[in-house]
Amino acid sequence: MKHIALFLPDLQGGGAERVMLTLAKGFVEEGHRVDVVLARAEGALLPLVADGVRVVGLRAGLRRWGLAGLALSATVRLAGYLRREKPDVLLSTLTGANLVAVIAWRLAGRSARLVLREAVTLRNLKSTWRLRLMRWLYRQADAVVALTEVMRQELISRVGLSASKVVCIPNPVDVDFVQSQAAMELDHPWFAPGSSPVIMGIGRLSQQKNFGMLIRAFAELRSRGVMARLVILGEGPLRNELEDLIRELRIENDVLLPGFDVNPYRWLARSQVFVLSSLWEGYPNVILEALALGKGIVIVSYDLSVELLSLEKKLIKKISAGDWSEMADAIHEILCLSTENQQLTTSTNLSINIKAILKRYLDSMFIEHRGFKGLS
Numbered sequence: 589m590k591h592i593a594l595f596l597p598d599l600q601g602g603g604a605e606r607v608m609l610t611l612a613k614g615f616v617e618e619g620h621r622v623d624v625v626l627a628r629a630e631g632a633l634l635p636l637v638a639d640g641v642r643v644v645g646l647r648a649g650l651r652r653w654g655l656a657g658l659a660l661s662a663t664v665r666l667a668g669y670l671r672r673e674k675p676d677v678l679l680s681t682l683t684g685a686n687l688v689a690v691i692a693w694r695l696a697g698r699s700a701r702l703v704l705r706e707a708v709t710l711r712n713l714k715s716t717w718r719l720r721l722m723r724w725l726y727r728q729a730d731a732v733v734a735l736t737e738v739m740r741q742e743l744i745s746r747v748g749l750s751a752s753k754v755v756c757i758p759n760p761v762d763v764d765f766v767q768s769q770a771a772m773e774l775d776h777p778w779f780a781p782g783s784s785p786v787i788m789g790i791g792r793l794s795q796q797k798n799f800g801m802l803i804r805a806f807a808e809l810r811s812r813g814v815m816a817r818l819v820i821l822g823e824g825p826l827r828n829e830l831e832d833l834i835r836e837l838r839i840e841n842d843v844l845l846p847g848f849d850v851n852p853y854r855w856l857a858r859s860q861v862f863v864l865s866s867l868w869e870g871y872p873n874v875i876l877e878a879l880a881l882g883k884g885i886v887i888v889s890y891d892l893s894v895e896l897l898s899l900e901k902k903l904i905k906k907i908s909a910g911d912w913s914e915m916a917d918a919i920h921e922i923l924c925l926s927t928e929n930q931q932l933t934t935s936t937n938l939s940i941n942i943k944a945i946l947k948r949y950l951d952s953m954f955i956e957h958r959g960f961k962g963l964s
Contacts, residue, residue: 590954591621593644593675593700595666595689597682599624599631601848602792603873604681604707606633607759611679613638614760614946625669627662627685632850644669659684663692670696677953681705683718690725703953705733708870709891710742712796722747731952733757735871736893755952760945761876770857770881778844779858784815785923788859788883790852790874791866793824793845798865798888798909800826800833805863805915807837814920816842821855823848857881861922866890867909875904884922886915 592615594608608624615622622641629645637643646669648662662685670678670692678700680689686704693702704726713719726732726747732754734740740756743749778786787806791797799820806818820830820843827845834843849855852874856862862878864887871893878885887894889906903925905918 589619589621590677591623591673591675592953593623593625593669593673593678595625595678595680595685597627597662597685598629599626599633599637601632601850603759603870604705605631606636607873608679608681609633609636609638609641610760610762610765610942611946611949612641613762614942615950616640618946618950623673623675625666627658627666627688632848636850644673655684659688663688663695666692667695670700675700677701677703679703679705679949679953682707683722687718687721687725690728694728701953702729703731703733703949704729705735706739706743706870707735709736709739709868709893710746711868711891713746719746727753729753731755733949733952735759738892739870755948757945757948757952759871759873759876760942761873761880762942763880766853766877766880769851770853772851772854774854774858778817778819784817785860786858787816787818787861787863787919787923788856789818789820789822789863789865790856791820791822793820793822793826793830795826796866796868797822797824798867799830801888801910801912801915802863802865803830803833803837803839803843805912805919806843807839808913808916809920810839810842812916812920814923816860816923818843819855819859820845821847821849821852853877853881856883859883861886861919863915863919864888865915869893884925886918886922888915 594612596605596608599605612622612624623644624641625644627646627648629643646662646665648658648665678689678693680686727749732743732749734743734754734756735758737756740754743754744751789799789802809816834840856878862883862885864872868890875885884903886905888909894906907914907918
């Protein structure tokens with residue numbers, strides 16, 4: 589049995605946080621001792637921590653100094669945790685948390701193995717100082733996990749990591765959990781029998797998620813006379829801007845922004861089409877989760893990873909970034925298939941096997957390697 593510590597800023601919500609909770613659950617089931625170490629023990633996903641996983645809140649403070657103060661406090665407290673608890677390995681995710689983890693690990697004497705998981709593509713990384721910190725600190729880790737081969741090559745070329753240090757491991761999908769959550773009740777009139785089909789978007793209301801494009805595509809569908817509704821599940825800084833756009837396009841009676849829900853799967857399961865409009869991503873688990881629920885998908889082609897997904901899954905319709913008319917066409921195509929009651933996808937034959945991925949993570953933590961790509 590090994591002692592594995594997983595470090596995150598908090599559990600406010602998001603794909604990276606859900607993946608780490610899935611990994612924590614899997615490591616416990618494999619017989620390991622697992623701590624989820626949080627800079628601040630807060631967030632809507634706290635109730636999803638599996639039995640047997642210990643939550644360690646570092647109570648990082650100095651918020652009056654902004655993010656720099658929070659990072660400094662988290663670094664000192666994480667170093668204290670590492671000296672006190674002496675885990676065999678520290679696994680961190682999200683760039684800011686990864687930088688904190690490396691410094692804390694150095695302060696604590698480097699006794700644990702250190703694995704960093706990069707959660708998104710570096711395509712949108714514009715901060716020169718952050719890139720310099722990554723180039724200095726990431727190379728000190730025992731391994732760095734990339735979610736796709738595209739991300740792996742970015743870490744090698746832009747961050748300057750050796751190919752042997754960067755491992756490519758896709759995200760796990762807990763199909764049983766997704767389907768059990770999807771079966772939970774959702775009391776909303778838009779999902780009553782005989783209602784118009786629902787198009788679904790999920791994510792933070794931010795620039796990255798590009799929901800303005802989805803809203804414009806939906807407005808075009810309605811202008812063509814297509815009877816449908818749009819639900820965008822999530823919260824974020826662009827809410828007012830998106831609400832203004834919805835009013836400007838005069839579609840407020842057919843668009844719903846209900847906010848964040850810790851269980852998005854019950855909404856997704858009752859929709860007909862899922863749309864990923866993001867300008868950049870890492871490895872969008874929600875695509876695989878939508879497939880697990882038998883949904884057709886429209887996805888903006890943000891990098892080569894999308895091409896690989898499209899080749900693997902016939903009913904992922906990829907479109908160009910910025911072309912909402914093309915997005916409207918793709919959504920309509922899948923709506924027509926759904927109306928005709930055609931089988932869209934399989935919900936049980938997903939290639940992303942949890943046990944295989946857990947083994948890859950454990951190998952990266954405890955076995956010296958020369959790098960590997962994906963799953964064999």
